[in-house]
Amino acid sequence: MHPTTAHTQAYSLSQTAGARLRSTIILVAVIWLSGLIGHFTPLAEWPALVLYVLGSIGLALYHNIRYADWRGSFITRHNLRSALIWGVGSGVVLTMVGLLNTLVFYAGGGKPMTQMQTILIDVGFVYLFPVLALAEEWLWRGLALSALLDHGVNRHAAVALTTLAYMVNHFFVAPVGWIERGMMALMGLPIGLLAGYLTLKTRNAWSAVVVHVLIMASMMIVAFLPVP
Numbered sequence: 001m002h003p004t005t006a007h008t009q010a011y012s013l014s015q016t017a018g019a020r021l022r023s024t025i026i027l028v029a030v031i032w033l034s035g036l037i038g039h040f041t042p043l044a045e046w047p048a049l050v051l052y053v054l055g056s057i058g059l060a061l062y063h064n065i066r067y068a069d070w071r072g073s074f075i076t077r078h079n080l081r082s083a084l085i086w087g088v089g090s091g092v093v094l095t096m097v098g099l100l101n102t103l104v105f106y107a108g109g110g111k112p113m114t115q116m117q118t119i120l121i122d123v124g125f126v127y128l129f130p131v132l133a134l135a136e137e138w139l140w141r142g143l144a145l146s147a148l149l150d151h152g153v154n155r156h157a158a159v160a161l162t163t164l165a166y167m168v169n170h171f172f173v174a175p176v177g178w179i180e181r182g183m184m185a186l187m188g189l190p191i192g193l194l195a196g197y198l199t200l201k202t203r204n205a206w207s208a209v210v211v212h213v214l215i216m217a218s219m220m221i222v223a224f225l226p227v228p
Contacts, residue, residue: 016067017150023063024143027055028165035172045175052173053132056139063143072150074205075142083202087210090194094211095218113183115176126220133212140166141195142205155200163192191215 035048060075070076106112119125140162148158167185174181195208 013072013150016069016072017147019067020063020069020073020143021147021151023059024139024147027059027139028144028169031055031169032172045173049173049175052169053128053135056135057131060138060142071203073142073146074199074203075138076204079202079204080206083198083204083207084210086198086202087207088214090198090207091211091214094190094194095214098215098218099221113176113180115180116184119175129216129220130213133216134209136166137195137205137208137212140192141199141208145196145199145205159193159196159200163189163196166192 031048031052034051035045038045038047060073064070064073064075071078144165145158145162148161149155153161167188170185170188171178171181174184176184191212195211198207198211199205201207
């Protein structure tokens with residue numbers, strides 16, 4: 001390859017990675033600011049949640065269409081078969097563990113997250129969960145994780161940072177009480193770690209999307225379980 005061509009290609013990759021990181025940080029900052037402001041208004045965190053979902057999907061599409069950066073951001077068909085296999089296998093295991101833990105929790109006198117159940121069932125938000133899973137994984141395991149890796153962040157540190165941000169995000173976008181927000185943030189820990197390392201292994205965020213959807217499906221099952 002001609003030296004000039006190689007330099008141009010490297011510069012282009014650096015540009016796309018930089019744009020990925022900057023746009024992700026800006027979007028997250030706007031979402032968190034919106035959630036903070038909304039918390040003190042009658043609208044609560046709903047505007048931040050809408051911005052979170054639509055903004056994440058919109059940013060991923062805009063960035064990748066503009067820069068042709070699908071593979072760089074892990075939102076790609078590359079290695080898709082392996083990503084789906086790993087996603088389904090890992091998701092099923094984590095889902096079964098989650099269901100078992102929930103049954104034990106209920107048997108020990110634990111109570112479900114009533115506010116979240118109201119939103120899911122009474123408001124009908126349950127039907128939008130696949131879209132939420134897509135938005136979250138495109139943002140955290142797609143744009144954010146890939147950007148950190150491209151900027152030289154250690155792979156374990158990158159997974160830890162995106163998982164932590166994903167957990168904290170629940171306090172800004174979840175329109176429920178603080179206790180239930182904390183419970184959701186804790187639930188985000190195994191999801192974030194598993195989704196992050198699956199994405200690292202497959203270089204494909206679709207593995208994380210599949211895991212997330214399966215775990216959310218288990219949450220729906222739990223929501224309809226009769227509490228002892």
